[in-house]
Amino acid sequence: MKTKTMTGPPMALAWFVWGLGALFYLAGFFQRVAPAVMTQELMQDFQISASGLGHLSGLYFYAYVAMQIPTGILADTLGPRKLLTAGCLVAGLGTLLFSMSSGFFWAGFGRLLIGGSVAVAFVGLLKLSSSWFPKKIYAFVTGNALSIGLIGAVFAGPPLRFFMDIFQWRQVIGVTGLMTLMLGGVIWLVVRDWPQEKGYPGFTPRTSRPDSLSFKGIGQTLSKVLKYRNTWLLFFIPGGIVGCILTFSGLWGVPYLISHYQISPARAASLTSVLLIAWAVGAPVFGWVYGRLGKRKPLYIAGCMIVALGWSIILFQESLSLLQMIMVFSITGFFSGSMIVSFAFAAESVPQPLSGTVSGLTNMGTMMGPTLLQPFVGWILDRNWTGQVVDGVRHYSLDAYEYGFIPMMAWVTLSVLLLFFTKETNCRQMD
Numbered sequence: 001m002k003t004k005t006m007t008g009p010p011m012a013l014a015w016f017v018w019g020l021g022a023l024f025y026l027a028g029f030f031q032r033v034a035p036a037v038m039t040q041e042l043m044q045d046f047q048i049s050a051s052g053l054g055h056l057s058g059l060y061f062y063a064y065v066a067m068q069i070p071t072g073i074l075a076d077t078l079g080p081r082k083l084l085t086a087g088c089l090v091a092g093l094g095t096l097l098f099s100m101s102s103g104f105f106w107a108g109f110g111r112l113l114i115g116g117s118v119a120v121a122f123v124g125l126l127k128l129s130s131s132w133f134p135k136k137i138y139a140f141v142t143g144n145a146l147s148i149g150l151i152g153a154v155f156a157g158p159p160l161r162f163f164m165d166i167f168q169w170r171q172v173i174g175v176t177g178l179m180t181l182m183l184g185g186v187i188w189l190v191v192r193d194w195p196q197e198k199g200y201p202g203f204t205p206r207t208s209r210p211d212s213l214s215f216k217g218i219g220q221t222l223s224k225v226l227k228y229r230n231t232w233l234l235f236f237i238p239g240g241i242v243g244c245i246l247t248f249s250g251l252w253g254v255p256y257l258i259s260h261y262q263i264s265p266a267r268a269a270s271l272t273s274v275l276l277i278a279w280a281v282g283a284p285v286f287g288w289v290y291g292r293l294g295k296r297k298p299l300y301i302a303g304c305m306i307v308a309l310g311w312s313i314i315l316f317q318e319s320l321s322l323l324q325m326i327m328v329f330s331i332t333g334f335f336s337g338s339m340i341v342s343f344a345f346a347a348e349s350v351p352q353p354l355s356g357t358v359s360g361l362t363n364m365g366t367m368m369g370p371t372l373l374q375p376f377v378g379w380i381l382d383r384n385w386t387g388q389v390v391d392g393v394r395h396y397s398l399d400a401y402e403y404g405f406i407p408m409m410a411w412v413t414l415s416v417l418l419l420f421f422t423k424e425t426n427c428r429q430m431d
Contacts, residue, residue, distance in 0.1 A: 008203045009195035014132040020187050021084050021125045022145055024091075026152035027180050028118030031095065032060060032370075033250035033276075034156040034173070037269045041169050043393050046104045050385075050394060054378025057251050059108045060115035061371035067119035068364030073221055073357055079193035080124035087124070088184025090117035095177030099170045119363075122149070126343060126359045131194050134203045135429075139344040143287025146340050150280035153249070157273035161266050225358050230349035233422050235365030238342040240415030241304065243369020244311050244408045245336050249275045251374050252381075256401050260318075274326055275333040282337020287344075296345045297424050303338025304416045306331065311412055315405040318398065342366065348425040373408055380404040 008014070035042060035057040043053055074083055094113025101107035122145065129141045163172045195202045225231050248256075249272040257268035286303065293299060310332030313320075320328070346362040347355040384400035396404075 007201060008134065009132060009198065009200035013198070013200075014195070017191050018125070018128050018132055018141070019148075020183070020191055021080065021121065021128050022148040023183055024084055024088055024118070024180070024187065025121040025125055025145060025149045026155075027088075027091065027176065027183065028114075028121045029149035029152035030156045030160075030176065031091070031114050031118065032156075033153045033246065034160060036250050036254050036272065037157060037161045037164070037265065038169050039251070039255050040265075040391070040393055041164070046107060048104060050378040050381040050396065051375065052104070052378075054251065054375035056104065056108055056111060058371060058375040059111040061367055061374065063112045063114075063116035064119045065364050065367050065371050067116045068123070068360045068367070069222065069357075071120045071123045071360050071363075073360065074120075075123045075127045075360065076221075076353070076355075076357060080127040081187070081191045081193050083120040083124045084191060085184050085188040087117045087120040088180050088187060092177045092179075092181035092184065095180060096174055099174035099177060122363055123360050126347075126355075127193070128191070130347075130355065131202060139287040139290045139341060140284060141287070142343055143284035143337065143340045146283040146337070147280040150276050150283070153276045154273050154280070157249075157269040157276070158266060161269050221354065221357050225350055225354050225361060228349050228358075230346060230422055230425075231358055231361060233418050234342050234346045234349070234362050236368075237304075237415045237418050237422075238339040238362065238366040239369035240411035240413075241307055241336050241339040241369070242366050243373045244307075244412050245275055245279060245333065246370035247373040247377060247408055248272065248314070250370060252377050252401070252404070255396075259396065260398055260401070271325060271329060274329040275336075278330045278333025279336045282334035283340045284337075285334075286337045287340050290341050290344065295424060295426060296341055296348075297419065297422060300338050300341050300345075301416065301419045303335045304412070304419060306335040307338070308409075308412045308416055310335070311409060315409060316402060339366070345422070345425060348429050349423070352429055369411060373411070376407055377404040380407075 035053070039053060042048070042056065046052070046056070048056065071083065091114050094110045094117060096110075097113065098107055098110030101110055125145050126142065129138055129145065133141050160172065192198055253272040253275075254265060254268040257263055257271055258265060261268075263271075286299065289299060290296065310328055313328050314325075314332060342362055343359055346358045350358045381396045381400050381404045382394075384397070384403050385394055386397055386400075388395040388397075
């Protein structure tokens with residue numbers, strides 16, 4: 001009588017291990033977009049203009065982007081368990097520092113710590129996805145990772161605004177810092193890099209890791225990854241999509257909607273959350289479809305084209321009804337989920353041992369969008385400020401916002417064009 005041999009870990013356990021890493025990614029996304037509903041409070045507390053607010057929010061992204069190459073290499077060497085645990089601890093401390101800061105310098109340093117530490121979350125999650133799940137559902141699992149993160153972004157919208165109307169923003173953010181510290185301890189106790197470490201067979205064999213890192217080794221790894229054309233293209237392409245959605249929903253969309261449509265902060269936050277919710281729904285859907293289709297380029301190109309069209313309406317159509325806004329936000333957010341293929345696309349474009357490094361580079365390029373666009377939009381707003389002040393905070397005209405949104409539109413258009421030059425992998429790993 002034949003017995004059935006287990007070909008991998010129990011899926012319930014795999015999802016649980018993966019889910020703990022995903023919770024850290026959720027916390028990072030929450031911190032990423034939280035300033036969007038705190039713009040007035042932050043500008044008043046720290047006495048800063050739009051440009052200053054853009055840099056305060058952007059410090060998260062500066063550190064996040066700077067950490068992506070080290071994170072990718074560390075994910076291939078030290079493993080995701082150590083990265084995720086350390087990331088949670090530093091992120092929790094950075095959040096507490098931000099919540100207790102009385103001046104711009106320490107608040108900015110706190111944001112810097114948060115951004116640099118949560119930078120490990122997504123790449124660590126990708127490594128867990130590749131070791132704990134079969135390859136055929138990798139894109140689907142990755143799509144779910146983005147969806148979990150975007151739940152954090154949604155919590156940083158109306159729910160955060162609700163608690164801020166009851167408690168001070170510093171108290172609310174401080175509590176999230178304590179929760180992140182606790183999560184780090186749970187990850188250390190439960191998460192393992194490979195199913196084999198818990199006594200289960202794996203879908204892929206465990207790979208050996210170097211005992212130490214060196215600048216020479218890092219340089220050699222990078223030089224190998226950068227030899228592939230898709231590495232370069234997929235560095236820039238997702239930045240246009242993510243740059244638009246996080247620059248709008250993560251910082252400038254709420255004040256723009258309040259100013260232009262004369263709606264309350266709570267309603268403006270709800271509208272920008274529509275973008276994020278639709279993005280969260282779209283990512284796993286596109287991840288599943290990509291796996292069934294067997295090709296990467298065609299659907300990605302179509303998705304980016306629809307996204308570009310949607311942003312042209314959101315940013316430059318001066319009169320939209322509430323229903324029209326909900327519809328265009330939903331469509332644009334949903335098709336923004338097509339960018340999730342960037343990670344599987346990039347990982348397939350290089351040999352397997354380089355997957356962590358190329359994932360880090362791709363995530364770095366992805367986050368270059370909001371890193372550059374958030375402060376750049378703020379700088380353009382200040383350049384076009386007419387001198388109007390409301391409740392001690394600068395008020396910007398519709399023309400100022402439209403000038404500020406031009407770089408967003410330019411980047412997402414460039415993303416569409418660059419996609420035509422990528423090399424199709426047909427969902428197969430490069431040898």
